[in-house]
Amino acid sequence: MNWTMTLRDIVYNDSIKFILAGGKGGVGKTSCAGAIALLSARQGYRTLVLSTDPAHSLSDSFDQNLAGGEIIEIEGVDKLWGLEISADKGMAEFQDAMSSGQAGPEAAVAAQFLGDMGGMSPPGSDEAMAFGKMLEFLEDSSYDRVVFDTAPTGHTLKLLEVPDLLDSWLGKILTLRQRMSSMMAGLRAMMGGGQEDETSWQMLQRTKEKISAARVELSNPELTQFIVVTIPEAMAVFETQRLLGSLNTYSIPSSNIIVNQLIPENPDCRFCSTRRDMQQSNLRDIKDIYSDLSITEIPLFDMEIRGIEGLTKLGHILIGEEP
Numbered sequence: 001m002n003w004t005m006t007l008r009d010i011v012y013n014d015s016i017k018f019i020l021a022g023g024k025g026g027v028g029k030t031s032c033a034g035a036i037a038l039l040s041a042r043q044g045y046r047t048l049v050l051s052t053d054p055a056h057s058l059s060d061s062f063d064q065n066l067a068g069g070e071i072i073e074i075e076g077v078d079k080l081w082g083l084e085i086s087a088d089k090g091m092a093e094f095q096d097a098m099s100s101g102q103a104g105p106e107a108a109v110a111a112q113f114l115g116d117m118g119g120m121s122p123p124g125s126d127e128a129m130a131f132g133k134m135l136e137f138l139e140d141s142s143y144d145r146v147v148f149d150t151a152p153t154g155h156t157l158k159l160l161e162v163p164d165l166l167d168s169w170l171g172k173i174l175t176l177r178q179r180m181s182s183m184m185a186g187l188r189a190m191m192g193g194g195q196e197d198e199t200s201w202q203m204l205q206r207t208k209e210k211i212s213a214a215r216v217e218l219s220n221p222e223l224t225q226f227i228v229v230t231i232p233e234a235m236a237v238f239e240t241q242r243l244l245g246s247l248n249t250y251s252i253p254s255s256n257i258i259v260n261q262l263i264p265e266n267p268d269c270r271f272c273s274t275r276r277d278m279q280q281s282n283l284r285d286i287k288d289i290y291s292d293l294s295i296t297e298i299p300l301f302d303m304e305i306r307g308i309e310g311l312t313k314l315g316h317i318l319i320g321e322e323p
């Protein structure tokens with residue numbers, strides 16, 4: 001797939017498993033992620049729409065309660081599920097597993113030890129949990145497609161950094177394991193343990209392998225597409241440039257920009273015309289800078305985009321169909 005795929009190409013492409021919507025706060029990420037998820041489900045793909053934004057708004061957008069950190073079936077559409085990731089819940093589960101000794105005493109000690117060392121502690125919990133969920137769904141074949149409603153740019157860039165950070169963090173733990181083995185033998189004796197518990201180390205090793213696999217999948221344009229959502233205003237355009245630059249650095253395929261909230265022509269309204277001229281000038285800049293990307297224009301609606309009906313309407317425009 002070397003040509004630039006339009007949104008329509010992406011949405012109706014069987015091989016695309018992950019679609020991420022990202023950009024500045026308030027530009028329309030959640031609305032676009034919701035609309036794309038709806039289109040996917042209606043196309044027959046078993047679809048999960050997943051929010052990694054700690055300030056979730058998926059529930060508000062679908063006008064259904066999707067909170068609580070559990071996968072919830074979305075009413076009114078077949079084959080569509082929603083999930084707002086709860087970092088607190090994920091962290092509590094992680095700490096439980098650690099303190100219960102489920103992951104083995106060495107893992108707990110190593111985690112504690114590394115946690116105390118500056119610069120080697122695990123990455124931010126929100127992002128790490130979100131990435132953990134991503135890993136889960138990479139292996140999970142119960143969904144044909146997972147649509148990510150991401151947090152504003154800064155958070156999302158951190159999320160995309162997680163695989164590299166975790167990979168090197170786990171690499172360090174596993175290396176330390178060698179050096180710590182004599183200390184561990186002593187510790188096991190102290191705790192009255194017998195055999196060395198291999199499983200926790202194997203688990204870490206497997207996690208490291210899974211992360212490497214995820215890295216490969218996330219940079220494969222036949223599996224993953226990151227859609228950048230923006231509005232035609234200078235600040236958002238700057239942020240778009242930074243975001244696309246970083247996506248490029250992380251090798252995340254991104255060849256689509258949605259320019260949202262374009263003010264329609266209205267000669268009777270001076271205020272609207274002035275704002276429209278400003279927007280059109282920024283839109284031209286975006287088109288100039290990103291002439292090699294697919295750009296989709298979405299008008300500013302005369303009302304909020306909410307519920308299945310609103311998201312359906314947005315979806316039609318996203319894929320270039322008249323509703």
Ligand SMILES: Nc1ncnc2c1ncn2[C@@H]1O[C@H](COP(=O)(O)OP(=O)(O)O)[C@@H](O)[C@H]1O
Nearest residue numbers: 025026027028029030031261299300301304305
């Ligand atoms: N094209 C549009 N026309 C009208 N309202 C819109 C449009 N796009 C988004 N909105 C509204 O703007 C607000 C923010 O949108 P949202 O999708 O939640 O943005 P984000 O997830 O980027 O913060 C919501 O109230 C949404 O209904």
Ligand SMILES: [Mg+2]
Nearest residue numbers: 029030053057
């Ligand atoms: Mg949002």
